[in-house]
Amino acid sequence: MEKFEVFRKDAEKVSILNIQGYLDAHTAPDFESHLQKLIKENNFNIIVNLDGLQYISSAGLGVFMGVIEDIRNNGGDLKICCAAPKVFKVFDLLGFPSLYEFYDSEDKAIQKFNKGKKA
């Protein structure tokens, strides 16, 4: 059985969701409920770390699209890091890099949030 797991880590002012395994139409609702929980708790600075993600379909991409407006309207952002080439390619095919920030490390994504705060 292909697994899908979400691990949450809260850094200073930033919440990180580390998602692992296979993100498809079957597992997308699980991922979405984790994101909705963060939003409900007023955590709008979110990093999704894709380090352990092996597969994503458009159902998974739809989750990112479904929450971003809410997050940005509340002054936050959702940044994505650590996507494997195979996973990044799917985001790229659908034009996501022009609308979401992608980083190759979690630290860089955190730094970007912290820089934004000083302004």
Next chain:
Amino acid sequence: MAEKKRTGKKFNLKLPLETANLEIIRDFVSRIAQNMGFSDENIHRIELAVDEASTNVIKHAYKGNRSNRKFLTIEVTVYQNRIEIDVIDRGQGFDPKEIKTPEMDEYLKKMKRGGLGLYLIKTLMDKVDYTIKPGVRNRVRMVKFKPNVQT
């Protein structure tokens, strides 16, 4: 590119409409593509395209239909120069003319969900066609050619 009308080897998989089965569908097609010698990158393209077509059937094909004849069939035909994958249902179908290539930037700005699957399928596969007979047989046929095989 002329396709030879040679008979291929057929593999069939008939499944209940559950998203949990997407995993089985992906394994099924990727194993066949692997045995045909497709590269890892092309195997990924094929499994993703078939996942998208199957997800559409599971999510949309039988809306409001209470019959118990709700199945999804994956039919893979292996030819010397290509793999052909049919995703078949007996649901309500849709009008293939309605499928537009979305302007992705505009599309994403509107944060519209869904509908990305058909665009992905078109991008990932070499040929895609639809035969729609609502309630009888709807078929999405997706073809990927093997590189380096003369046709």
